[in-house]
Amino acid sequence: MNQKKIKVAVTRQLPEPVETRMKELFDVNLSNSPYPLNIDELYEIVYDCDVLVPTLGDKIDKNFIKEAGKNLKLIANYGVGYDHIDVLSANNLGITVTNTPNVLTEDTADIAMALILSIPRRIKEGVKKLEDNEWDGWAPNALLGHRIYGKRLGILGMGRIGQAIARRAKAFGIQIHYHNRNRLPVKLEEILEATYWESLDQMLARIDFLSINTPHTPSTFHLINARRLKIMKKTAYIINTARGEIIDENALTRMLRSKELAGAALDVFEKGNEINPRLKELDNVFLLPHMSSATIEGRIEMGEKVIINIKTFSDGHTPPDIILIN
Ligand code: DGY
Numbered sequence: 001m002n003q004k005k006i007k008v009a010v011t012r013q014l015p016e017p018v019e020t021r022m023k024e025l026f027d028v029n030l031s032n033s034p035y036p037l038n039i040d041e042l043y044e045i046v047y048d049c050d051v052l053v054p055t056l057g058d059k060i061d062k063n064f065i066k067e068a069g070k071n072l073k074l075i076a077n078y079g080v081g082y083d084h085i086d087v088l089s090a091n092n093l094g095i096t097v098t099n100t101p102n103v104l105t106e107d108t109a110d111i112a113m114a115l116i117l118s119i120p121r122r123i124k125e126g127v128k129k130l131e132d133n134e135w136d137g138w139a140p141n142a143l144l145g146h147r148i149y150g151k152r153l154g155i156l157g158m159g160r161i162g163q164a165i166a167r168r169a170k171a172f173g174i175q176i177h178y179h180n181r182n183r184l185p186v187k188l189e190e191i192l193e194a195t196y197w198e199s200l201d202q203m204l205a206r207i208d209f210l211s212i213n214t215p216h217t218p219s220t221f222h223l224i225n226a227r228r229l230k231i232m233k234k235t236a237y238i239i240n241t242a243r244g245e246i247i248d249e250n251a252l253t254r255m256l257r258s259k260e261l262a263g264a265a266l267d268v269f270e271k272g273n274e275i276n277p278r279l280k281e282l283d284n285v286f287l288l289p290h291m292s293s294a295t296i297e298g299r300i301e302m303g304e305k306v307i308i309n310i311k312t313f314s315d316g317h318t319p320p321d322i323i324l325i326n
Contacts, residue, residue: 009051053075105164152174154204175193263284264285265286
């Protein structure tokens, strides 16, 4: 007798191999939209389903979860960040939530490193000069940036991605400093040659580059606010590949405009793709459209993780990437 397949709703178009595998394994409601569905479409797609696979940009809040249907037992997020899901409300209704850690780590760290290199060395301005046909040839004083070797990088959030950035930065001769809720084991600090700062403010005052790699939670919202930005050296650069909400984007824009900070390289923004227009106008910024994890290999591995989480759950076991709120 055919075993009844678990019903899965996916809110966004995923890479083809992931969708094909899902179709083989599950009774799946796929979305053909690359962008977030509106609330009515979300309700329609989740109706009757046992599992919802949302992703970044979907607002899976308390109200949605309450109305999502009595069959919903698992929210298997396609992505590592889960600030768009009210995990506590889901858990209170007996719904398990999972994510896709690890598989985005190296790709995200690569782009963070590229941003660390790009902004002090004025890569964007150099490319623009060429593209605008404004390059008149080499000159001793043209496009002088700042040396990266020997500088101090402060990593805010020393989890998997923070550590992957530290490994890369160390190879470039950069000194590693970090602030984290928990200090790393001494052995790991030795391997990374990383200096721990219990006080974020004290670290901020001493570093040349700040890389933000902490999740967005109520306690990290605007953690880098106007007061903390002012603590930083005027010559410092900020790199953000985590979540835009962690920096007060308006305060950052003001300080970049008034040259109270040297520059910023950002892959994420406080209001998604609505970027402060004043920020976009500046030469001392390098902006990317949230693409730090965008590799085909990574996206397929994210899908594989989602599938393993669903399969393990439907076989009656705890999924490997269950999110536990403490
Ligand atoms: C995630 O999975 O949360 C990432 O931000 C996507 O790049």
